[in-house]
Amino acid sequence: MSKFETVIPSRSDLDWCWYLRKQGHIGEAMERTLHDIGVMHPGGWAQWRNSTMTDTGSPVEMIFKAHGKCLSLRTEVDDPASDPRGRVAKVCNIIKTLDHRPPPAGLREVIGAAQGDAELQFGAWLGLNKSATRHSATLYAEFPGTAADLAELVSSPKVTACLNELGADAAIHMLSFDAETRQIALFCETSLDPQVIVPKLAAVAQVPAEPLLKTITQMLDAGAAVLGKFGFSFTMQADGAAPLLSLQLSSKNLFASDSVIGAIVRDYPCDHVTAYRGLADMLWPAPKGQMHHGDISLQAQGKDVPLLSISVAAPWICPLYPI
Numbered sequence: 001m002s003k004f005e006t007v008i009p010s011r012s013d014l015d016w017c018w019y020l021r022k023q024g025h026i027g028e029a030m031e032r033t034l035h036d037i038g039v040m041h042p043g044g045w046a047q048w049r050n051s052t053m054t055d056t057g058s059p060v061e062m063i064f065k066a067h068g069k070c071l072s073l074r075t076e077v078d079d080p081a082s083d084p085r086g087r088v089a090k091v092c093n094i095i096k097t098l099d100h101r102p103p104p105a106g107l108r109e110v111i112g113a114a115q116g117d118a119e120l121q122f123g124a125w126l127g128l129n130k131s132a133t134r135h136s137a138t139l140y141a142e143f144p145g146t147a148a149d150l151a152e153l154v155s156s157p158k159v160t161a162c163l164n165e166l167g168a169d170a171a172i173h174m175l176s177f178d179a180e181t182r183q184i185a186l187f188c189e190t191s192l193d194p195q196v197i198v199p200k201l202a203a204v205a206q207v208p209a210e211p212l213l214k215t216i217t218q219m220l221d222a223g224a225a226v227l228g229k230f231g232f233s234f235t236m237q238a239d240g241a242a243p244l245l246s247l248q249l250s251s252k253n254l255f256a257s258d259s260v261i262g263a264i265v266r267d268y269p270c271d272h273v274t275a276y277r278g279l280a281d282m283l284w285p286a287p288k289g290q291m292h293h294g295d296i297s298l299q300a301q302g303k304d305v306p307l308l309s310i311s312v313a314a315p316w317i318c319p320l321y322p323i
Helices: 014-022 025-037 084-097 105-115 145-153 157-169 194-205 210-222 258-267 274-280
Strands: 060-065 071-075 124-130 135-142 170-178 184-190 230-235 244-250 293-301 304-313
Touching (some): 014 025, 014 274, 084 105, 105 135, 105 145, 145 157, 157 184, 194 210, 194 244, 210 244, 210 258, 210 304, 258 293, 258 304
Antiparallel strands (some): 060 304, 135 170, 184 230, 230 244, 244 293, 293 304
């Protein structure tokens, strides 16, 4: 008579830890930081409620940038089920702990006023960027659309004029602050036809609209031909230089599955860090109706092909070890 031993599943973050450690000391440093934050525990992922950051509910996502020299990720800093109102302060404290300069008091006051009594969804997230020679951190703060009038305090005059012209057709939803470059970016969402709005946005950034529109068309042709709402962001530059423009497209709106968008990312005419393949190839299939891939970002590069980046949720879902 045969005996069968009880199968004890591995820790829930085993695949994720293995992926990070394969990235060398940079990935190991990120893993330590995530443990310090509390999103990972010695026994696996923290028992947090699913995050709204990713479609799968993962509290961490990698951000892969063409020509990027850094490993980049974005993470929750507390259980999404907890009160989001303390998240900005927590992210700022973590940034300081990581030996970076936190946002200036004036910016924090603007964010505090913007969040005010609004019903917050996530409060704030933390971004980490690490390479062999540099490391930085980013505050991603929720910026409710009801506080649009406060945006002019942190944006350039041309960006303010553009957003005022668009009015209700473009809703601000997030602000970011890079602790290294000290740059502020405003993230908005719109339902307008790209053929209508992209030329207006490109004019503010002083770049041609054609490369952006061409890339959007190519992705629509390759996907489900459903763009829906999409995002855009302006990153403020010093010395009065034109802001940087990026468009954010939803993988889920555009493509039927992770495999479809994965093939496009691999074939995109820019080099990608090998770290993307390492993560994409190890992911279990997402549950029906969900995708590991998140937003596709297209940064305007003048007449050149837009610079692509893609977010991919950390392997939070494992059929052998359900969360």
